[in-house]
Amino acid sequence: MLILECPYCGVKAEETELANGGEAHLKRFGPGSADNDFESYMFARKNPKGVHFERWRHSYGCGKWFLAARCTATLEVFGTYPAQTAEPPADLQAKIKAKRPDWKGY
């Protein structure tokens, strides 16, 4: 029962009001793309023990999708941010790097 702060409405939302949308920052491959690109877009998912980026929707709140960086092992939440971005904010990446020097990047 995680608590994640919705970056839109500011509510510290309990997991019961959120819906998980799987891995964040996937790149969509459409018509004409190579089979292996499409396969990795569709099926290949990271399953790290450690820093992970996820999609969450504040389903029973403001309805907005947002992204969260958290540690799957310790449940530490490094931050949440709006979904309208291709990569995690630089300050969040710096924060994670400072806390987890071994982190290889998102």
Next chain:
Amino acid sequence: MSTRLSKGGRLIDRTKPQTFTFNGKSMAGFAGDTLASALLANDQMLVGRSFKYHRPRGIVGSGPEEPNALVNLGTGARFEPNQRTTTTELFSGLTATSQNHWPSLEFDVGVVNNYVARFLPAGFYYKTFIHPRFAWKHVFEPIIRQSAGLGQVPKEADADRYEYAYGFADILVVGGGIAGLQAALAAAKAGARVTVLEQTAHFGGRAPVDGDVIDGKPAEEWVKATVQALSAMENVTVMARTMAVGVYDHGYVLAEEKVADHTPGDGRPKKRMWRLRVGKIITATGAIERPLAFAGNDIPGVMLAAAVRDYVVNHGVSVGDRTVVVTNNDDAYRTAIALKEAGLEVPVILDARAAVSGDLHAKARALGIRVETGKAVVKVKGGKRVTGVAIGAQAGEGSVLEEVACDAVAMSGGWSPVVHLFSHCGGKLNWDEAQAHFRPDANRAPTNQNGEAMVYAAGTANGLLTGDQVLADAVAAADAALGKASGVAAASVTVPAEGAMLPVWIMPQGAGPALKMKMWLDYQNDVKVSDVQLAAREGYTSVEHTKRYTTLGMATDQGKLSNINGLAVLANALHEDIPRVGTTTFRPPYTPVTLGALAGESRGEIFQPLRRSPIHEWHEAHGAYMEPVGLWRRPYCFTRGAESHEASVHREILNTRSNVGLLDASTLGKIIVKGPDAGKFLDMLYTNVMSNLGVGKCRYGLMCSEQGFLSDDGVVVRLSDDTWLCHTTTGGADRIHGWMEDWLQCEWWDWQVYTANVTEQYAQIAVAGPKARQLLEKLGGMDVSKAALPFMAFSEGSLGNIPARVHRISFSGELSYEIAVPASHGLALWERLIEAGQEFGVMPYGTEAMHIMRAEKGFIMIGDETDGTVIPQDLNLGWAISKKKADYLGKRGQERNYLASPDRWKLAGFETLDGSVIEDGAYIPAVGNNPNGQGNTQGRVTSTYHSPTLGKGIAMGLIHGGLGRMGEVVEFTKMDGGRVKARVVDPVFYDKEGARNDV
């Protein structure tokens, strides 16, 4: 025998007698008794039978760790199996019956297992019941199911109610013993919002029983004063009878409060499930005493030393006149002293340690109690009750030096901190060599969302076993949880000096196989020292595997007594260190939770929300037989008189095809998509083009997942230049709206599109049939002629003075209008149509008539023709897939070679040669077998009905080759093993030219 003493018992009220029954026998106890103490007071030591060997089982403990004394509680609608007598508060009228025996507790046939126990070792299920293969299902399993198992399943619906409650705190203290109370006091005085949970009805834990002296006064006085002080503080909530069930992510804690367990039927909820969200958690959960493994340690009358003491001090109950105490530590001496002071006999204290010192030992000697050091119980004598012990040297192999008559044995193998809550969310443990137990490692505590420690163990739960250490540790835990010094000084505790304990895992240490086969580790599941050693010999080196192979610790007590002993025996057998072998994983719940409490109020009518259309009440008043569609209830059909549902459906269809029918289509999803980029967006969402749909027009469209599989369908309406209305299936509305939002927010966030799910804002009524136009013309107000309102167009206006949008779309194949009106006008329009339609023979029709009529027309249904593996091309819907669009969701997926293969099963119609209806789920077999030995198939039915219009069975299905096999006769399977012949036909069975609609 066990009996009530004439005086003593700090928790009982002798002025309030309570009567109860056990196995039908009337018994008496006092207010303040547990069921266990009351049974003992009535000399009922034998309370059940073990799981595997059906050996007699007596009460062992005095708390939630009890493995044996489980009973069926209550009767009828208040029947509950597997209730622990040690945690059940006694009340007048309580009825309990023992479990797991046949025909009676005293005489049990299953005990035959006991005499063949040598043939039923660990893993005997796996070894014995493998061959012959058929025998498991037909012979072994029925017999095992009859003889195994504990309580029975309740047969009636639960008469009690349960509820959820929500709580919040900065610091949650679990445990109302002296450590918990001290920690709570420190945290509360520092200003934190504190909640304290105590599992029993009494605060203070062991300290009042053990005779600790706090601030110069008996512990009981300090406990009372502290509870009063805490209860008076505004920032503190103190809760008794509340068990912390589990610790979860980010400070989420589940706790079960026994509200009316002891006052059944008084109108209050039986239990309250607390969902607590807290900042930090202090576990002051104490410790559980370990049994010693000696032969016959399961005979009724052998109990934990502290439990024996509890019954004497708390309830004034003696478990025997002559109690032998056997121990490896000083604490058990307290039991001997308490018994002696109560006027009972302690023939001998057998101490496995070679040398003993300390205040308790001195006091026992001073009371004249015989103490034998370096000695062990070789064997307990007795069957259903202890009659004596055979004594030998702990260092020996079991030679008997002496036999002592007794009727109870109080054993203590040391204490294991209750680390469950600390471990639930990832806390790690260290092995404490001196105390021979696992204790929480504060440096590897579970962490919260900020990466900080979230759970702190305090006092005995932290491995500090004496009172003087406990309170200082409690303040330290409070300070750590607060993140600052509370400034509160711990109360001072005076305790006797204790000597070191000696780890003893089997007794005597050199015992041979005959003795080890009678040394129980897990009383409930009948796991013995010999079983764990056998598992080790057979190659089980992992504690998790050994647990599952031997069932050690898998009983309802989850190994609270057995785990550490079993682990030590396994480690010794493997010649490994105990910490290297490790523990099994601690998982919630700490103790079993009633399923009713987990369900809370979610039962019966409010199990889930119910969605009603604006016309719902009319349906219910007019014979509707409802079916669930998602959270909606929709009329399946409207029955008249004694008519069967099938007859109703057929009547509704024939009437719609010859006169006019009304369908409540309000549940259909309605999503507004608006904005400058709305057309571009819909072109991505649907497989066909929606951007070029003319204003005022309707178009059928398909939506696919990114993998290309058909996910939803419906009619799209172009309301204005920048506004579209997308109809979805009833079940798909929320899902598709979420799907749209996902793409708009996460992928194409720069597109200017707005969506709104307006499903519930509109009532929608389909008016279908050859007389539909006459009916609408009678209502008046709008031109619904073919010229003004052609097929696949809509117009807005006022129909019978109700603002309406009338679409000419048809799912039945008839001349059909779907009329959308504001939800508040839905019932009025429906009633107007019913009333005005009388002269045209109007009848409402339900979902089944709708399904059959669409099947007669060969229209697909999401969920019938699709199952998440079907692409539109499979359903001959290629015409609805744009070839021109560069991209749409699912296009790339459909390019995959398997989906583009000509070998895919495709949609066709089927008619049986004899006119019968193909069975639901029937397959079309093919020759040969697949690699798994199953028969090959070449197709299956997807929709199958009796068509009242055509007077014969019709079906749609997917078949290899699809419509290319038109005219061919194939066979479908039947449930009885037979086959039915059917011809492949065009799936449009009725009005192929669409003439009925084209008027």
